[in-house]
Amino acid sequence: MIIDIHGHYTTAPAGLAAYRRRQLEQVDSPTKGTIDVTDDEIKETIENGQLRQQRERGTDIALFSPRAGGMEHHVGNALVSRYWSETCNELIHRVCTLFPASFIGVCQLPQSPGVSPANCRDELERCVAQLGFVACNLNPDPSGGYWTDPPMTDRYWYPLYEKMVELDVPAMIHVSSSCNPNFHATGAHYLNGDLSVFMQCIVNPQLFKDFPTLRFVIPHGGGAVPYHWGRYRGIALEMGRPELTDFLMDNIYFDTCVYHQPGIETLFRSVPIDNIIFASEMIGAVRGKDPKTGRFFDDTKPYIDNIDFLSEVDRQKLFEDNARRVYPRVDRLLSGSATE
Amino acid sequence: MIIDIHGHYTTAPAGLAAYRRRQLEQVDSPTKGTIDVTDDEIKETIENGQLRQQRERGTDIALFSPRAGGMEHHVGNALVSRYWSETCNELIHRVCTLFPASFIGVCQLPQSPGVSPANCRDELERCVAQLGFVACNLNPDPSGGYWTDPPMTDRYWYPLYEKMVELDVPAMIHVSSSCNPNFHATGAHYLNGDLSVFMQCIVNPQLFKDFPTLRFVIPHGGGAVPYHWGRYRGIALEMGRPELTDFLMDNIYFDTCVYHQPGIETLFRSVPIDNIIFASEMIGAVRGKDPKTGRFFDDTKPYIDNIDFLSEVDRQKLFEDNARRVYPRVDRLLSGSATE
Numbered sequence A, B: 001m002i003i004d005i006h007g008h009y010t011t012a013p014a015g016l017a018a019y020r021r022r023q024l025e026q027v028d029s030p031t032k033g034t035i036d037v038t039d040d041e042i043k044e045t046i047e048n049g050q051l052r053q054q055r056e057r058g059t060d061i062a063l064f065s066p067r068a069g070g071m072e073h074h075v076g077n078a079l080v081s082r083y084w085s086e087t088c089n090e091l092i093h094r095v096c097t098l099f100p101a102s103f104i105g106v107c108q109l110p111q112s113p114g115v116s117p118a119n120c121r122d123e124l125e126r127c128v129a130q131l132g133f134v135a136c137n138l139n140p141d142p143s144g145g146y147w148t149d150p151p152m153t154d155r156y157w158y159p160l161y162e163k164m165v166e167l168d169v170p171a172m173i174h175v176s177s178s179c180n181p182n183f184h185a186t187g188a189h190y191l192n193g194d195l196s197v198f199m200q201c202i203v204n205p206q207l208f209k210d211f212p213t214l215r216f217v218i219p220h221g222g223g224a225v226p227y228h229w230g231r232y233r234g235i236a237l238e239m240g241r242p243e244l245t246d247f248l249m250d251n252i253y254f255d256t257c258v259y260h261q262p263g264i265e266t267l268f269r270s271v272p273i274d275n276i277i278f279a280s281e282m283i284g285a286v287r288g289k290d291p292k293t294g295r296f297f298d299d300t301k302p303y304i305d306n307i308d309f310l311s312e313v314d315r316q317k318l319f320e321d322n323a324r325r326v327y328p329r330v331d332r333l334l335s336g337s338a339t340e
Helices: A014-025 A041-045 A049-059 A078-100 A117-130 A155-167 A185-203 A205-209 A229-238 A260-268 A301-304 A311-327 A330-332 B016-023 B039-047 B050-057 B076-100 B117-130 B155-167 B183-204 B206-210 B230-239 B261-270 B300-305 B314-326 B328-334
Strands: A003-008 A061-066 A102-106 A135-138 A171-173 A216-218 A252-255 B003-009 B061-066 B104-110 B137-140 B171-173 B217-219 B250-256
Touching: A003 A049, A003 A078, A014 A078, A014 B261, A041 A049, A041 A078, A049 A061, A061 A078, A061 A135, A078 A102, A078 A117, A078 B039, A078 B250, A102 A117, A102 A252, A117 A135, A117 A155, A117 B039, A135 A205, A171 A185, A185 A216, A185 A229, A185 B183, A185 B230, A229 B183, A260 B230, A301 B300, A311 A330, B003 B050, B003 B076, B003 B314, B016 B061, B016 B076, B039 B050, B050 B061, B061 B137, B076 B117, B104 B117, B104 B328, B117 B137, B117 B155, B171 B183, B183 B217, B314 B328
Parallel strands: A003 A061, A061 A102, A102 A135, A135 A171, A171 A216, A216 A252, B003 B061, B061 B104, B104 B137, B137 B171, B171 B217, B217 B250
Antiparallel strands: none
8 A cells, every 4th residue: 555645735626715815805804704615626626636646656545635835824813824724624624525545634733923832722633533634734934934933842832742642643844835035935945844843853852752752744855854864963963962863763754755866865865764654745846747757756656666775664664554653543544443 | 186165264263252252242332353363373273173184084275264153144233244254254364374275265244134235345355356265155144044135036135246246256155153943053044045045046047147157156065955956856847947957057056065975975966067066064063973984974075985976077076176167266376376
């Protein structure tokens, strides 16, 4: 079985954007309102989009969440963020209900700059307990490129972590769009978020002592982390930390969203196989085909197939077992014991 | 000949820190003041520091600049930044005068958040024309982690670029320390700066049309850029840009400050050899020895020596010819025609 842990509903029907426009028109007096999207519209976008590509690529199931760039936690206040997150998550739930064999839900959280992450507990609980979701996307920078909230190792975030641990769900660390003209979203802000949070976890190792079962999945192949694995090892050792593999690897995982052969090989040559989980972020940041190969840039499996130093055991971990381990609710869903 | 294009005076005598302390005590009424550092102190720090390691590693000459983390452009106003930059640059000049066969100067610029980079023209000209420097370090984020100035492709920066082009000196894109607790300096802010500016150049290709001979050296192996070369190619193509190699490679270069074997191989497997220039950033961000190899993490030459797909021609470019081409004043100095 091949599980892709990183997909967003980037092809949502136009009704979602219309909902968002109406929401922004009344941004100072928010109501939840309703969304005008039919099941047929959902089916059409999925069948001609993600599901078709899953079939073409041989992926069995994707962890599916609202569009990351659309989370826009900086827009409006916490109530706007709550209604928007609820609506986006409910749309994901409809996708997963219509295609239960192909998609499992991951939720957006109603974050807002300067507002305690405790504010996200209820929506996380609703998504997991009522909608069957298995994880959340957690934005380390709700300001959208100005980084005004505390580092993710700060106690500021602990109320949310308590709920994540209680529900046994990991978070994918994933920024949203960037309002800062210095940071292109997918070409800079995303990667900056990834590597900055990894470094925060080196700076303050107390976080995972306080929450030994807390799990972060760092997307986009870990930003620059595997490429600079020597740099991170060296900085950590100089700070008196143990080897990275001796104090972070029960809590931090990387996806495989790296879109060329040398890059993805560096990931596998640097990070332990138990900490890498297959993903593509299809349909996402890079949608075109590589004119040099004729394949989609984000079709990550052929790069991995080309790596000659991975064993069958490694591949089984990468494509399935690691996902089941890091996302225990995926394992339970696939084992048919989700209602236990 | 082996030229290392990235070294900072991280071991400066205590008199420099004392100067800085006095400067900060009168930060609201700045005067230039004087620095109390003897030639013997300089000799001692260099001979027991950078020069010893150069000899041990077989490096002939290093491009040498003030400590990057110490530039602190966010501290005080533009006049404080000017006095501090002048003082740091004059100290570098003394090093280069004492050890003319081993060090060539690269200057710090008197940047200040929100102050036009035109303000840096005089100090750049002084350093190049009077002190024999060959390049500058240019901070894309003088705010120190809040990214409040415009992207480096903005016309805001053009007055400085005009002077760089006139003097025919490249800039190493190098942030300084971080005031933002989200960004560890060497483990996050540095790499974020590198990759963010590379992406800015994809977003706005007009910059290098306006300045066809402007040259940026992106340090730390390009941040995440070579690791995500496929991602950047894909994003650029989707934006209607040509291949990266067809529109950026006359203007952007990467150093080799990547501190483990798989990472540095990715650099060489992704980026054209004409755009990679040897460097170590010794003595810099990562000062320890790798317990697994017994060698310094930042001793980058052995990693390169281990790469089996580089030809002798490639190595000649990497260790010497590319530096002479991208830094024409290095070539002139080494050819003994610097006074022309």
